[in-house]
Amino acid sequence: MIETGKLSRRGLLGLAMLPLARAASLLDIDRIAGAGPSSTHLCQYRGRYRVHATITLLSVPLFSKANVGGACAMIEESVSGSSRISSIQFSSGSWPDRLKGFNRFGMAQEAVLEESGVATESAYLSFMTSSAEMNLDQAKKSFAERSASQPISVAHGRARRSECSAALDHLTVPAKSTWTDCPRLMIEMRDRLSPLKVAAAVPDQNSAYRPFLHTVRSAMTSGAAAAENIFVHNAKLYRLRTRSSAVSEGVLLTGKIAESGTNQESEFKVWFDPRDPSGMPYRFEFRPKSFLHLVFEQDPDVIGPAFSSLIAKEQA
DSSP states (O other), X not given: OOOOOOOOTTOOTTGXXXXXXXXXXXXXXXXXXTOOOSSOEEEEEEEEEEEEEEEEETTEEEEEEXXXXXXXXXXXXXXXXXXXXEEEEEEEEEOGGGTTTOOOEEEEEEEEEEETTEEEEEEEEEEEEOOOOOSHHHHHHHHHOOOSEEEEEEEEEEEESSEEEEEEEEEEEETTOOGGGHHHHHHHGGGGOOOOEEEEEOOOOSSOOBXXXXXXXXXXXXXXXXXXXXXXXXXXXXXXXXXXXXXXXXXXXXXXXXXXTXXXXXXXXXXXXXXXXTOOOSEEEEEEETTEEEEEEEOTTOOOOOOOOSSOOOOO
16 A cells, blocks of 8 residues: 655655655655645556566567566646646566566656646656666676666656756666665655756747656547657657557557657557546556567556655645
8 A cells, every 4th residue: 555644735755754864855846746735636546567578689579578577656636726736656677586686677756737737847757777788698698797786877857838957867776676665766866866957948838848657648648549749858858659549448559759850769559448547557568678578567466666645735
């Protein structure tokens, strides 16, 4: 079960739940997620996933293994009058004991503030283990490498109607860390992050750019057969083209991502039931590497980390 702390509207992501030696820094995502009025209607949706992997060579499957990792997701929505705050948390990683010690993981947090249906500000914080494997031979070599620490890349940023700010840091965490430690690591790393820099000015527009997960969720809930949207990450703009088609158990959303101004696209697929109020996909798949195909299937019995609430709800 996920426990929701009784926090003020400024919110610090449930810091009281974690025995930290020092208080974590207040980031933009904390400020936006905790900016709601005292009287709100808060909804929470959760999902857990089992991960299966296939190694391919020139798109030909060479090796497949089920249950190599897991994933957890949590969506929160807080509404009061014309104001809405939404947050998404997602964490995933491998089970090292099922992959001869191979250990990869990451987590993302996003928050969007809307007024009368228009996004006025958004923020994100994400990290993932640094993975330099570009081909199958390099991936095999990484299985044999062991060290006392695990390098990670951490990105956080903010988007407003006229600018995007971001920072990127390269840190380390203990080698024994796994994806079940992600929520704790997400809190502990806050004091180690660089301040934001205005890295991209955008023409003053009606709506602030949303982060990736919120953009995908919007494509899923829009009901559009085809759409093109722009999202922001690390102060760079990306194009997301989506196409929806009916399948026996709901809808298949096919997405293609490319950095704005380029044509090199990566593809992912999401299966979901539009009748499900949570909007959680029951299956999704993508290729993080050219030789690696990952499939995520919803399974409530998956053991994984528990997320604390990003959105604070003040008590009357």
